[in-house]
Amino acid sequence: MKGLTLFGSRSPYLKYVAVVLTVLVIYTLTHHGATSYMDINKELQQQVKQPQQSDPASGKVQVPEQLKHKPKASVEDIEKFQEQLLSGDKTGWEATELLSEEERLAAVAQVKEWAQLNKEKQNGKDNGAGAGAGESAQGQSPQQAESAPAVADAGSASGSASTVASNEKVKATFVTLARNQELYDLIKSIRVVEDRFNHKYNYDWVFLNDVEFTQEFKDLTSAICSGKTKYGLIPKEHWSYPDWIDLNKAAESRKKMKEDKIIYGDSESYRHMCRFESGFFWRNPLLDEYEWYWRVEPGIEIHCDLNYDLFKYMQDNDKVYGFTISIHEFEKTIPTLWQHTKDFIEKNPQYVDKDNFLDFISDDGGKTYNLCHFWSNFEIANLKFWRGEAYKAYFEYLDATGGFFYERWGDAPVHSIAAALFLPKSKIHYFEDVGYRHHVYGQCPLNPQYRYEHKCSCNPKDDFTFRGYSCGKKYYEKMGLTKPAEWVNYQ
Structure with a gap:
């Protein structure tokens, strides 16, 4: 993608300006009396318009007038804006009139990047951040692999802001369990995650498989992911029958579930997957x-632009588990799961x-399970929770019963029950703004103004949150949250 650049070969004049501006940046960074680039950002923020509001009477989106017939900014307009930033000239700011908010933010971000590079060079600590991008993780330097800067296209009104500085990122990664034959469904999922979110942050991606990934799988996924890509082979002990499982009993169970037409009832691989996602x-x-x-997972969709770091939100707000869709489980797949859970709690009340959050998963104080759970094909969570003493003990207790194979326990109810029991409910977060879809069930923000501002491509009529088979209504009620005003129209 073409980047905002003031250092191209447009004319001798611009080359001269580039030298002058570089000197100005160094002077700015080394003199306390000069205007700092942090002040530049503050000045910029004062210009950003307040979000438009929707008309509550009509429910229609109010499109800002300046966006209806707005001329497109040119490369020269953006360069002029950057010249003004670097020179500290606050009179006029004519170049900002044609720039979109995203273009202005991207321009400021690149000015900061230039300033930081010049500072590092002056201190003899140049880290090579200006090196070429686009290589796979295997061929990148550590700096490139961690956070290669993504700069907006100067001629595009839809260009995105520069990546968050590495010292602001949290220790986070995407995780995908996938088979080689799912590659082409998966790269669609990766593409939408990158387009809607990760091209601004460049978080890493970990891929796991019970067989070796093909070179084609590695090549295509590494080409699409903006962060480092890592490929792991699942150990056999994490994807096989443990010693205590009666294989004949497990086979009979699969046969019976197939006859009863239970989804994935006769699938061995599905059971290994659920056990792996639960405990390994x-x-x-x-x-x-x-x-x-x-x-x-392969086949997912994200319909809205995510203009904030979801990982950092979780960390900064002391959350542990985040989800987008809640739903009832098929009771025939987990007939004894709740009894085993009660047995575990009786032995380990601590x-x-x-x-x-027991009242979300039980309507009678814990006597029975109401089947509500968070759909785990989307989850953002803190790995410390699964690594902790409570969850490890819970999984090992469940695993010893054989229920993953004698029945068809999913990782979603296992994760959800654990989060509801072992966490304070304040640490569970519902992401209502993602616009997430997986196969037949989807979530779509109901507020029309939000969908407009975040370029959502979903139809609110397809939102599952408050439908009968969803547990969304219960989540709002038990968490003490106010439902969105529009929810009554989408039940």
């Missing part, structure tokens, strides 16, 4: 350096948090 993905050495993960 977070133990993979490729995840050791991370504290947070965002699970992404693990239940006093401010737990």
